[in-house]
Structure formats: structure tokens, C-alpha cells
Amino acid sequence: MKHAHITTMIQLSIENSRECSIALSTQEGIFSLENLGFRRESDSEFMPCLTDFLARHSLTIRDVEGWTVGLGPGSFAGIRFALALVKGICTGTGAKARGVASGYAIAKSIGKQGRIAVIHNARCGKLYASLFQVADNVTPVGNSMLFSRADAWPKALEADFTCSADADLEGKFPIPLVITPQPSAKELLDAPPAYYPWLGTPDIEPIYVRPPVDA
Numbered sequence: 001m002k003h004a005h006i007t008t009m010i011q012l013s014i015e016n017s018r019e020c021s022i023a024l025s026t027q028e029g030i031f032s033l034e035n036l037g038f039r040r041e042s043d044s045e046f047m048p049c050l051t052d053f054l055a056r057h058s059l060t061i062r063d064v065e066g067w068t069v070g071l072g073p074g075s076f077a078g079i080r081f082a083l084a085l086v087k088g089i090c091t092g093t094g095a096k097a098r099g100v101a102s103g104y105a106i107a108k109s110i111g112k113q114g115r116i117a118v119i120h121n122a123r124c125g126k127l128y129a130s131l132f133q134v135a136d137n138v139t140p141v142g143n144s145m146l147f148s149r150a151d152a153w154p155k156a157l158e159a160d161f162t163c164s165a166d167a168d169l170e171g172k173f174p175i176p177l178v179i180t181p182q183p184s185a186k187e188l189l190d191a192p193p194a195y196y197p198w199l200g201t202p203d204i205e206p207i208y209v210r211p212p213v214d215a
Helices: 040-055 076-093 102-109
Strands: 011-015 021-026 029-033 066-070 096-100 114-123 126-134 138-148 161-164
Touching: 011 076, 021 040, 029 040, 040 076, 066 076, 076 096, 096 102, 102 114, 102 126, 102 138, 102 161
Parallel strands: 011 066, 066 096, 114 161
Antiparallel strands: 011 021, 021 029, 114 126, 126 138
8 A cells, every 4th residue: 555645545444423414535535425324332333334335335344545533532432442343444455544532523613714722611610622714724723632621711722713522512602613514524624634644553542531540
């Protein structure tokens, strides 16, 4: 397989942090399936859906050269399932893989340029925020941060637009909040490799809103 020219790779992305979607990029174009409705108990339905989707474009799992997974924040079980699936496939096929923050897809989806703050409801009175600069490309700015909803709005989060896919957050901040669609696999395909590199041996973990607790 040839991985040097990323723009000509056959790529497939999976976004399963909230609503499950998949997207495919080939020389013929970009194709996607949105809101597949899978839940944890129906993960077994995913592979038949994926192989059928590829077959409709005359492809198989082995034809996919690059796999991108949305890393959340979101459903930990959903993200772990997508990562485990992709890691297993890449082990068998030698394809490359990478993880992309799901906030990247949200920032891209609002169709506005400038400094974009993406807010996630981290529960337990906490918010998780990421910053992106949106122009011709979408690039992350600085480090993501976890802060309390009871705190004053952080100066570091001053942005041209503040958005969230969590509709329950609307109207609860001192600044306007743009409510976006759920993150989509289609938006992940062109994430810049300089920030979201391709890995030969995938060692990708979900975004932990809080540090994992050792058993």
C-alpha cells in the first residue's frame, strides 16, 4: 500500500462518540452514512453495515489505506468500540490509523471562519473546551481545558464563535452559543496530519475528560 500521498489514499472515518456515522474518501469523491443508530448492544451490526457500504463502492476492508476515528469527548463505550475495531483491522491489513478530536468536526461544521471555541458538557458540573482556528483549514489552538460551570468564563476561551453539540447547554452562558449538529465522520476526513498524524502501529486512546482511574 502507498501511504505517502495522503490526498490520494482511500480513507474511511468513523465517528461514534455520539451518533454513529461513517465516511469514505476515494479519488471518485466523498461518500457518507449518517446517524446509523447503533447502540452498545448492537455493535455486531456495524461490520455488516461497513462491508456493505464499501462493497457499494467496489471496495473491501483491505482496500482502505487510512482509518480515522473520532476521539470524543462523548460515549466512552462507543469510542472504545470504534478504536478496537480499527486497531484490529489495521493489525490485519497494515493500514494506517489516527484519532481526531470530535470537536474538530464540530468546529468545521458551523461553516464560519475565525477562532472557534467548542464546548462539551462533561457532566458533574464541568465543561470541556477546545479551541480551533478556522480558515482554509481547521487547526487546533493550544490545549483543551476542563473547567467548572460555576467559574467565571475563562479568558483563554475568548473566541469569535462558541459552539456545542450539547443542546442542553443553550442559554446557560454569558455569551451566545451556537448549537451544532452532532459531529460527523465526513468532517474528520481532511483533518491536518500535522496535528493528527497517521500511525503505522495504532496507539490511539479516547479523549479522557478526566484521568482514567486505575482498577
